[in-house]
Amino acid sequence: MGTAPPAREAVRSAAREAVERAAPEVGQPRLARLGRLGGLRRLRPDPTVQTAAALWLASKVAIVALGWIASWIMRPSYRHPLRFSFLWEHWDATQFRIVAEYGYFGPPGTSNPGQVAFFPGYPLLLRGVHLLIPNWTGAEVAIGTAASFFAVLGLVRLAEDYQLGSGRWAGLFLLAAPAAVFLAVGYSEALFLAFALPAWLAARRGAWIRASLYAAGASAVRVNGLFLVAGLVVMALLAKDAASRRSRLAALLTIPLVPVTAYTFYLYEHTGDWLAWQHAEERDWRRHFGNPVTTFRTTWQVAADHLFRTPLAFAFQLELVAVALLLITIIAMLWRRHWPEACYTALTTAALVAAHWYFSVPRAVLLVFPLWCGLARLAWQRLWLAGLWLGVSVPLMFVTALLYFSGRWAG
Secondary structure, rough: OOOOHHHHHHHHHHHHHHHHHHHHOOOOOOOHHHHHHHHHHHHHOOOOHHHHHHHHHHHHHHHHHHHHHHHHOOOOOOOOOOOOHHOOOOOOOHHHHHHHHHOOOOOOOOHHHHHHOOHHHHHHHHHHHOOOOOOOOHHHEEEEEEHHHHHHHHHHHHHOOOOOOOHHHHHHHHHOOOOOOHHHHOHOOOHHHHHHHHHHHHHHOHHHHHHHHHHHHHHHOOOHHHHHHHHHHHHHOOOOHHHHHHHHHHHHHHOOOOHHHHHHHHHHHOOOOOOOHHHHHHHHOOOOOOHHHHEEEEEEEEHHHOOOHHHHHHHHHHHHHHHHHHHHHHHHHHHHHHHHHHHHHHHHHHHHOOOOOOOOHHHHHHHHHHHHHHHHHHHHHHHHHHHHHHHHHHHHHHHHHHHHHOOOOOO
């Protein structure tokens, strides 16, 4: 063949010069050269994944360390520490395990009517994981470990969507919350957040079908999924593209309700009661709508009038603080006209204060992601607020974890 045309040779020469300018100095490793040329840049993980992984790992180390400390110092009159496996399963975690092992209506002595207050999503997953991890406690910890990572990742991404640069603060505030220990043990909060947070983010980005599917997972895990759907409906109604409003609402009002409807029919088949879940809440967990003033007074008596032992009284003091925090969050959301967030937070709060006394509110605060995103925005603007919040929250997190690991009521 003849000599290449001058134009083609000029193009080749320009390409060689571009490669030489992009190449590093002689002797630099080839891997670094590929990285500079962009060959490995595409393989780097999402920055939100890196942030979430770092925060999640730090929280796991802290929780395990607190468990080890509790096993030794919470039994001062004994010569042997608590068994490490004993630390992880108390209260609701035990109920979830019983449901996973025997079902809601198992053999006599294995179930009680109050267990139907727990939605089936977590027990079903626990039963499936138990096929791979024969130890029930190990299966619970495995679920908490995985679900908490996706919960933190979802929160970091959601906070970044609200305010660029605030994601790490949101994840830190969640993992340093007073009730953060419940994200690591056999409770359903972490699994709920792992579904709810991607659902909310998908809706904010207009991916309504994906939001509905995630919301269905959240609804299978906790009744809070219905509050999530209500907030998403408000978001759909306020969206600018009114042309597709009907399809969005159809997806939101059908897909997430399938697990709730299926569970309602399941309970009716076994109990003959369409409201079996609600009646279990009223009978066994003393959750019913009543006078909010009476509820506050009852909680205040337990927290401050020396009617119970001091660890339990302290837990009820946290209940009061948590309710106040939720009310402040609702007011802040309304003030800023964040109507979907206000709807979700208000429904969550209403369900918590409708009881004989405030009960498990600090744990439910974990689910109120508008609070964590709002705090993260404030911390991004005013660093001293982050230090103030963490200075109060971290010691409370340590105390709550020690209470839980020792088998005392921790909310």
